[in-house]
Amino acid sequence: MKLFLYNKKRLICIASIYLKLRYFEMIFKKLLIGILLLLLTSQLTSVNAYTINGKIIKEAVEYDYRGPRCDELYLVVITTPEAQMLALKKGEIDVLGWPGVQPLQVADLMTDPKMHLITTEVTEYYPLVFNCRKYPFNITDFRRAIAYCIDRAKIVETLLLGYGRIATSCIPKAHGIWHNPNVTQYEYNPSKASEILTKLGFIDTDGDGIRNDPKTGKNLPEMTIMIPSYDPIRIRMAQLISGWAAEVGLPIKAAPTEHGTMIDKIVGEHDFDMCCWTYGWYPPWDPISLLYHSSQDVPWGWNDPGIRNATWDALIDNILSTPSMDELKRLIWKFQEWHMQLIPDFPLFERLMIDAYRTDKTEGWLPALGTGILNFWSTMNVRTKGELIGGIIRYPVLKEPKTLNPCKVTAGWDLEAINRIYDTLMRLDLYQNYIPWMAKSWETVVFPQNNTQIITFYLYENITWHDGKPLTAEDVKFTIEYYRDYEIPPYMPYVSPVYKIETPSKYTVKIYLNTTSVIALYNIGTMLYILPKHLWQNVTDPLEYEPKVPIGSGPFKFVEWVKGEYVKLVANDKYFKLPKEKIIVPFEISNLRITPSRAYIGDIVTVTVTVKNKGYITRTQDVTFKVAGKVEDKRTITLAPGQSIDITFTTTKDKAGEYSIEVDGITGKFTIEERPLVLPAYQTIAGVVIVVAVVIAGAYYFTRRKK
Numbered sequence: 098m099k100l101f102l103y104n105k106k107r108l109i110c111i112a113s114i115y116l117k118l119r120y121f122e123m124i125f126k127k128l129l130i131g132i133l134l135l136l137l138t139s140q141l142t143s144v145n146a147y148t149i150n151g152k153i154i155k156e157a158v159e160y161d162y163r164g165p166r167c168d169e170l171y172l173v174v175i176t177t178p179e180a181q182m183l184a185l186k187k188g189e190i191d192v193l194g195w196p197g198v199q200p201l202q203v204a205d206l207m208t209d210p211k212m213h214l215i216t217t218e219v220t221e222y223y224p225l226v227f228n229c230r231k232y233p234f235n236i237t238d239f240r241r242a243i244a245y246c247i248d249r250a251k252i253v254e255t256l257l258l259g260y261g262r263i264a265t266s267c268i269p270k271a272h273g274i275w276h277n278p279n280v281t282q283y284e285y286n287p288s289k290a291s292e293i294l295t296k297l298g299f300i301d302t303d304g305d306g307i308r309n310d311p312k313t314g315k316n317l318p319e320m321t322i323m324i325p326s327y328d329p330i331r332i333r334m335a336q337l338i339s340g341w342a343a344e345v346g347l348p349i350k351a352a353p354t355e356h357g358t359m360i361d362k363i364v365g366e367h368d369f370d371m372c373c374w375t376y377g378w379y380p381p382w383d384p385i386s387l388l389y390h391s392s393q394d395v396p397w398g399w400n401d402p403g404i405r406n407a408t409w410d411a412l413i414d415n416i417l418s419t420p421s422m423d424e425l426k427r428l429i430w431k432f433q434e435w436h437m438q439l440i441p442d443f444p445l446f447e448r449l450m451i452d453a454y455r456t457d458k459t460e461g462w463l464p465a466l467g468t469g470i471l472n473f474w475s476t477m478n479v480r481t482k483g484e485l486i487g488g489i490i491r492y493p494v495l496k497e498p499k500t501l502n503p504c505k506v507t508a509g510w511d512l513e514a515i516n517r518i519y520d521t522l523m524r525l526d527l528y529q530n531y532i533p534w535m536a537k538s539w540e541t542v543v544f545p546q547n548n549t550q551i552i553t554f555y556l557y558e559n560i561t562w563h564d565g566k567p568l569t570a571e572d573v574k575f576t577i578e579y580y581r582d583y584e585i586p587p588y589m590p591y592v593s594p595v596y597k598i599e600t601p602s603k604y605t606v607k608i609y610l611n612t613t614s615v616i617a618l619y620n621i622g623t624m625l626y627i628l629p630k631h632l633w634q635n636v637t638d639p640l641e642y643e644p645k646v647p648i649g650s651g652p653f654k655f656v657e658w659v660k661g662e663y664v665k666l667v668a669n670d671k672y673f674k675l676p677k678e679k680i681i682v683p684f685e686i687s688n689l690r691i692t693p694s695r696a697y698i699g700d701i702v703t704v705t706v707t708v709k710n711k712g713y714i715t716r717t718q719d720v721t722f723k724v725a726g727k728v729e730d731k732r733t734i735t736l737a738p739g740q741s742i743d744i745t746f747t748t749t750k751d752k753a754g755e756y757s758i759e760v761d762g763i764t765g766k767f768t769i770e771e772r773p774l775v776l777p778a779y780q781t782i783a784g785v786v787i788v789v790a791v792v793i794a795g796a797y798y799f800t801r802r803k804k
């Protein structure tokens with residue numbers, strides 16, 4: 098929840114939006130033979146320019162979407178941006194959390210050689226929201242007149258110091274193909290503002306510099322722009338607007354307000370004139386479905402400006418039901434035209450995200466369009482500097498998570514841990530394409546005549562839960578039914594259209610929905626954290642339950658949560674998307690040689706094997722030599738990738754027999770024999786002497802007898 102407001106009811110959906118605050122581009126191939134089959138391609142956006150330490154470069158982000166590479170991940174709770182900056186400088190954290198580096202801090206950080214700065218486009222914008230329920234803001238031309246008063250270029254230049262740009266639509270440019278560049282614009286033009294106001298009858302009849310209200314004849318009462326008191330940039334901005342408005346005779350004043358109070362006033366009570374906060378989301382259809390629909394113009398609803406327009410409502414309904422990607426795009430462009438014509442809020446500017454990270458301990462930070470370097474993929478890819486794997490990441494979060502139970506998520510901060518412990522069927526890549534994740538593929542079949550569709554997900558077959566049990570289609574079926582049947586708030590919008598789920602095979606899930614919307618696939622694919630059935634089937638109080646050790650199937654496993662300090666996670670070494678360097682490839686043992694293979698008791702038998710590292714990193718492994726099942730020797734061998742060596746063991750035996758040997762699975766045998774009886778030399782000589790003597794004596798005896 099980086100960009101939105103905090104309050105209970107709205108946060109139900111904010112969790113999802115946090116994940117969805119993403120840049121976007123995707124291309125689909127459609128096969129229309131009565132069915133609509135959507136195939137995903139990983140077509141990436143081509144240009145990916147970032148400013149690093151002041152220089153604009155095209156940063157190639159080559160990443161194979163595998164991980165985690167690190168060993169441990171600490172989500173460090175540091176609750177103010179100032180304290181985070183201090184911790185970064187001291188080296189207590191590796192990266193700066195949201196809201197990132199303020200433009201005024203850039204110069205200071207750039208002088209530190211251990212610090213790296215990177216900016217990314219974001220999909221949020223700062224609007225001037227009008228309370229369209231209230232006179233005179235209910236007059237569309239009055240709102241337009243105010244828009245003409247505002248010099249947005251000046252705001253970007255003087256307040257953002259260039260780290261931003263004018264917002265031209267409610268779907269920011271970073272949304273790629275979804276951004277409509279051809280909508281009505283309101284360039285700074287005070288005389289046009291005056292002209293409109295005069296035409297509407299707002300004329301300074303008494304010449305005191307303030308326009309009079311044609312209804313009362315009196316001066317217009319003071320109108321306020323509510324802005325959060327913690328943000329000096331928006332306070333200054335409201336003051337600038339106040340000055341520009343005064344020039345055309347409008348009494349507008351900046352009203353810095355505590356953030357919580359602001360939410361109560363605007364969202365709960367609808368009691369405000371104008372306000373400026375952040376609208377940020379991903380994907381782009383979410384604000385559309387929620388923010389401007391008449392049905393959301395209720396206390397604590399999403400429709401802040403309170404705009405009500407039946408034609409616009411119908412357009413929004415179409416956006417939420419079309420099965421076609423092309424039609425969705427067309428409708429979203431149309432939506433932006435309506436937005437700028439009705440102008441319930443006036444897009445002021447988009448800020449650039451400026452991230453800073455330390456370069457002395459870690460490497461592999463990945464900028465994601467729309468969010469910057471603080472993202473899921475960074476924590477998958479970052480590792481000790483100079484290494485391919487290993488190390489500890491210290492990643493700051495501005496708010497303590499409230500829960501590690503996916504059912505109880507109310508804020509984006511809760512997801513920092515949950516999104517890494519639990520997993521989803523699809524994920525959004527660095528360029529905000531939808532990519533297959535736990536589901537290796539899927540098919541969608543739409544039946545427009547009965548307003549239904551079937552989505553079939555095909556799961557990878559080697560995914561396990563953190564407790565070692567296999568993850569199957571049954572878990573996915575269970576999760577969706579669980580969220581639906583217990584009416585779990587964050588997921589209800591996504592699972593309520595599901596009326597039937599089948600598991601035709603161990604790794605295939607077939608989901609039947611009462612909607613034709615193409616959006617349904619992405620909601621189910623990316624929004625639902627899959628739960629282990631064997632543990633959750635007994636949980637009957639999902640909105641109260643707090644797991645002591647949450648068991649998910651995600652890239653990180655839970656270790657401990659020290660409240661107020663950190664959540665510690667470790668890499669899941671059984672993760673189905675581990676990078677090759679993290680997959681332990683046992684040394685290859687081959688070429689067993691035994692010399693001699695037959696020996697006598699007490700002789701030395703030499704056993705030699707060739708040991709080769711067929712893995713991707715330098716590793717150390719024990720090589721064990723066993724004779725007749727008993728360990729006789731063990732060597733600890735370290736080998737570089739591709740390196741091989743011969744190692745030699747020796748043994749002697751004092752009993753005859755056949756001996757089996759084993760060197761880490763490679764077996765052979767040798768034979769020990771009794772040594773044959775062999776006389777020592779002196780006995781042989783003595784024997785020869787005796788034999789010779791006997792022969793001589795015999796010869797003498799016979800010769801003597803002949804005589």
Ligand SMILES: [Ca+2]
Nearest residue numbers: 301303305307
């Ligand atoms: Ca007046």
